[in-house]
Amino acid sequence: MADDELVFDDADEEDEDLGTANAFAPMRFNTMQRKVRDLLSDYASKDLDPRPSFQRGYVWDKNRASRLVESILLNVPLPLVYTAEEADKSEVVIDGQQRLLSVFGFIQGKFPKDQTTFRLSGLKLLKNLNGKLYDALEEADKKAIQNYIFQIIKISNESHADVKFEIFERLNSGSVTLNAQELRNCVYSGKFNEVLRTLADREDFRKLLGGSGTTTRMQDAELVLRFLAFYERTYLNYAPGMKTFLNEFMNEYRNLSDEKASFFEHGFKQATSISYSVFGENAFRKFTVGRKGNPSGEWEKALNRPLYDIVMWGFTRFDKNQIMANSDAIREGLVDLLTTSSTFIDSITSAVGDKTKTQFRFEIWHETLKEIITEKSNPRNFSAELRRNLYKANPVCSICGQTIHSLDDAHVDHVHPFSKGGSTSIENAQLTHRYCNLTKSAKI
Secondary structure: OOOOOOOEOOHHHHHOOOOOOOOOOOOOEEEEEEEHHHHHHHHHOOOEEOOOOOOOOOOOOHHHHHHHHHHHHOOOOOOOEEEEEOOOOOEEEEEOHHHHHHHHHHHHOEOOOOOOEOOOOOOOOOHHHOOOOHHHOOHHHHHHHHOOEEEEEEEOOOOOHHHHHHHHHHHOOOOOOOOHHHHHHHHOOOHHHHHHHHHHOOHHHHHHHOOOOOOOOOHHHHHHHHHHHHHHHOHHHOOOOHHHHHHHHHHHOOOOOHHHHHHHHHHHHHHHHHHHHHHHHHOOOOEEOOEOOEOOOEEOOOEOHHHHHHHHHHOOOOOHHHHHOOHHHHHHHHHHHHHHOHHHHHHOOOOOOOHHHHHHHHHHHHHHHHHHHHOOOOOOOOOHHHHHHHHHHOOEOOOOOOEOOOHHHEEEEEOOOHHHOOOOOHHHEEEEEHHHHHHHHHHO
16 A cells, blocks of 8 residues: 555445446447557547556556567467547547557657657567667568557447446456546546546645645545535435445536536535644544543544545535634534444444435534534533643543543543533533543443
8 A cells, every 4th residue: 555545444335336227228339450550540649548547657667568569579469458439539548558558659669657768678589679679670570560450349438427437347457456536537537537636636635634645546536526526416315326426426527617616616625624624634533432441532543434525515514604613512523423422433434325324424413513503502511611721730530540642532521410410510520531431421
């Protein structure tokens, strides 16, 4: 795993299949034989794109690319090349980009990875050609390369996008398996891809992800896509699975208008800005209470996508000044859900693409925000200011006597229970670990 690759703690979402609604949608193929000279001509005129912006790029070394040329000169049959037809009749390569770029690069004299001079190397059968440029080959060898025939299977642009995505997945068998967003980047190519990349590069969003470096696998772009899909359609229009939900949304807006792009940017900017202001580097992470023998709770490092969805979406439902005026209570409200509600925790950790669970977590978070913002303070709850003051004065748990290492793990409890007439006053307040308070409450 790359150092800048995001880690998620809701991995079961990765295993979701496409929805079944389009299981029998049409898939149309064309099978053909095409000479290298013709493919190279289409490449030069930009009618063939063998290198869609997957961010994976060209990965072969010169020896491997040279052996591909050697195979062509020996007229060895090569694996099928799969392409997909775009709306303008141009083609993108699904499977075979390394092979095509290798032979194109050799003919043009530039190695695809770094544009250095491409001389043949590492040949084992045609050793006399090692060190040769294309221009230095015999005319017969040049003609053999130009006339070599690739077997091509082209997916028609009349094929349904969902089924097309499934075919892309099945053909994706390279040394670095492409993830869902890298595939979307090819299947649904268009202006929307650029919008996603631009928003993913925003500084405040990079901070939320845990660093300023870019992620190598387009995970950041997929997170932007998730937000925009729920922002535009809302959770009420979500239908499982998540992969299908995002595919359909990206297909719908692949060539979105400037006005819609501006609308998306405004919502994303608001959500990311407020998320960082309220949660900082702990945004979209779970908070877990301690356990027996170690009562200290902590924020987890891995990002939780269901949490990301509801927090970002929730912060677009209210004005920024409403959120910021209640930021302490909102932070406490989420931590409370993460430490006391087993139903909420289950909704963000298990079978997270389920429609019922998805709607539940959106609704409970929206209700939490609404109650905090619109309702008067509950006299049962101690203020965030009191909690900070008690923690600053003496960060020791009144129940277990151990140090509380984080303000978020500190809870203000009634010495004499509220349910038995105890007042919500500083005289009846004690600072505890969340775990210790929950354990105490369970015993009452």
